[in-house]
Amino acid sequence: xxxxxxxxxxxxxxxxxxxxxxxxxxxxxxxxxxxxxxxxxxxxxxxxxxxxxxxx
Numbered sequence: 001x002x003x004x005x006x007x008x009x010x011x012x013x014x015x016x017x018x019x020x021x022x023x024x025x026x027x028x029x030x031x032x033x034x035x036x037x038x039x040x041x042x043x044x045x046x047x048x049x050x051x052x053x054x055x056x
Contacts, residue, residue: 013048
């Protein structure tokens with residue numbers, strides 16, 4: 001008996017990774033990190049995260 005393609009360990013892993021990535025990407029920016037230097041999610045979604053000297 002063959003397993004369906006959607007039930008292989010590799011595909012289950014890909015689905016899990018996709019769900020985690022979507023959940024992380026949908027989180028709003030942090031009020032304690034408005035520039036996004038730590039979280040990579042600035043308050044303004046069109047700005048690039050700012051990295052300053054203390055982040056190095």
